[in-house]
Amino acid sequence: MTTQPPPRASRPALAPRRAVGSRRALASRPALLALVVLLAAGLFGTAPASASGPASAASAPARAAASDVVAQAPGPLVWADEFNGPAGTLPDPARWNQEVNGSGGGNNELQYYTGSTDNAALDGSGNLVITARQGNPRGYQCWYGTCQYTSARMTTAQSFTQAYGRFEARIKLPRGRGMWPAFWMLGNNLGQVGWPASGEIDIMENVGHEPGRVHGSLHGPGYSGGSAVTGSYTLPNGQAFADGFHTFAVDWTPTSITWLVDGVAYQTRTPADTRGNPWVFDHPFFLILNLAVGGNWPGPPDGGTAFPQSMVVDYVRVHAPGSSGGATGAVTGLNGVCLDVAAAQNANGTPIQVYGCNGTAAQVWTVAADGTLRALGKCMDVANNSTADGAPIHLWDCNGYLSQQWRFTAGRDLVNVAADKCLDIPSANTAPGTRLQIWTCTGAAHQKWSPPAG
Structure with missing residues (x-):
């Protein structure tokens, strides 16, 4: 392509558009994640036992890089x-x-x-x-x-x-x-x-x-x-x-x-x-x-x-500009159910489920500036750093791993950064206590979530 500057436009409607030509391409997120998996499995011999618990240098799952976007409604x-x-x-x-x-x-x-x-x-x-x-x-x-x-x-x-x-x-x-x-x-x-x-x-x-x-x-x-x-x-x-x-x-x-x-x-x-x-x-x-x-x-x-x-x-x-951190309140889904920490317990591994909205601390979530969703002092986490359909969601100590990074999209999907999959209500079952999972995003109503309003 030519890198000479275009002539100045006399009015916005006739503004020239420039080709980029020689580009420094960035790998797509799926490619980066595949590389992480290959390195973990091929070079180190074993996949991490749990992304949520302590991990050695060899088995540690990917941490969020500076370029990883935070959850933003x-x-x-x-x-x-x-x-x-x-x-x-x-x-x-x-x-x-x-x-x-x-x-x-x-x-x-x-x-x-x-x-x-x-x-x-x-x-x-x-x-x-x-x-x-x-x-x-x-x-x-x-x-x-x-x-x-x-x-x-x-x-x-x-x-x-x-x-x-x-x-x-x-x-x-x-x-x-x-x-x-x-x-x-x-x-x-x-x-x-x-x-x-x-x-x-x-x-x-x-x-x-x-x-x-x-x-x-x-x-x-x-x-x-x-x-x-x-x-x-x-x-x-x-x-x-x-x-x-x-x-x-x-x-x-x-x-x-x-x-x-x-x-x-x-x-x-x-x-x-x-x-x-x-x-x-x-x-x-x-x-x-x-x-x-x-x-x-x-x-x-x-x-x-x-x-x-x-x-x-x-x-x-x-x-309009949204919040890149600090919004706190209920996260609501299909039929108005709330994202809920089972029994309001903050022990590592406590399931995250749907439940009727009741205003308790177990349903108060903060969209943090580091891309996490937090309740009861801990983070919403994909168990075992899994990226597979059906991987369960639980509460765990916040650790900076991509399995704890989430993003609300304009279409109201709540996407896990590591897996590039959506927070999902299995079989669209909104009965109290239904445990949540990640699943390939389909646009279905049971994958739609409204972020905290304030």
């Missing part, structure tokens, strides 16, 4: 588009402005962005469909001559900006070499200071020749283009992001930005990561959705790329 929903309009209609113009140009976005992209429903329309089933098409029946002109492709790019520059909070979208990505879908943000001072001084937060970018990988990046003065601060997440087992919907998000605070895929945090960046350059993520940004075709980073489509290709967006939601 998003704040109130402040802006959203659920795309619930009639089929064939444009996205809500009160929320979205559709850019119209063939400038190439500063990256030598090949598409012409139109304002037509041919390229951006609701499907009548609660989705926005951004479609890239080959051909140019209307004779649109691009930077390189007659355009070969059309697509759409939408922004909230004229309708909504916000600093800090949870920014999230659920999207099914297109497939094929040369496709370049993105969900990202630019600073609202772009027209005054230009890019990259305004800042850019790439929540999700994908290039078609990497079907199972997405990238999250920061661009600012001194760390833009090929020098962006960046990381990536790869789906396990050869899956592709075009195979189904996935949720992409950032949690943005004054001092950090954390990227998530399907509720799993894969990188956190702070002012220490900008290599001595200014941290410019201290003012409102606006949202952008687009599907580019070609460009310096993905390259052009080839004979194996079928058209049309679509980026299908289920929703976009923005929450």
Whole structure:
């Protein structure tokens, strides 16, 4: 890719988007966890007997690294588009402005962005469909001559900006070499200071020749283009992001930005990561959705790329800043039951169960700043450091292991960081005393939990 800075935009709607190109990829959390398991079993001979009890240096399970995100409940929903309009209609113009140009976005992209429903329309089933098409029946002109492709790019520059909070979208990505879908943000001072001084937060970018990988990046003065601060997440087992919907998000605070895929945090960046350059993520940004075709980073489509290709967006939601620690109260689940420590005992190994809410100390949980959930002076823990479906949950001394790290997602899943699995009520049985477990996240009601309110 070219690392030359793009021309300054005359207005936010025409801001160029920069390819990242040479990237320092970060391993996805599943890959890191698999490595931990292999090291424990292969190099040391035996797996740890219990993550919750004392462990030797050889058998100790993974501890939380500095980049591991803490459990954080998003704040109130402040802006959203659920795309619930009639089929064939444009996205809500009160929320979205559709850019119209063939400038190439500063990256030598090949598409012409139109304002037509041919390229951006609701499907009548609660989705926005951004479609890239080959051909140019209307004779649109691009930077390189007659355009070969059309697509759409939408922004909230004229309708909504916000600093800090949870920014999230659920999207099914297109497939094929040369496709370049993105969900990202630019600073609202772009027209005054230009890019990259305004800042850019790439929540999700994908290039078609990497079907199972997405990238999250920061661009600012001194760390833009090929020098962006960046990381990536790869789906396990050869899956592709075009195979189904996935949720992409950032949690943005004054001092950090954390990227998530399907509720799993894969990188956190702070002012220490900008290599001595200014941290410019201290003012409102606006949202952008687009599907580019070609460009310096993905390259052009080839004979194996079928058209049309679509980026299908289920929703976009923005929450106010949440709490990254300190919220205390009841955690409630299916049918209003409460997360409860059996018999209000704080001995190591005491089961954690569901029980009717009664306001006792056994049901008072604190979302701690280190990512743990605490009650009666101890931590909610996955027994034996297990990552298997059905592993039971109990109370144990807080020890910093990943088996005690939890995260509330915007979808109300409560995810264990070590296992990347959800807190689950077995068989959806809410009878008092039903012991809880972890299980692969399915989106079922018996895996949904509301965090402490205060």
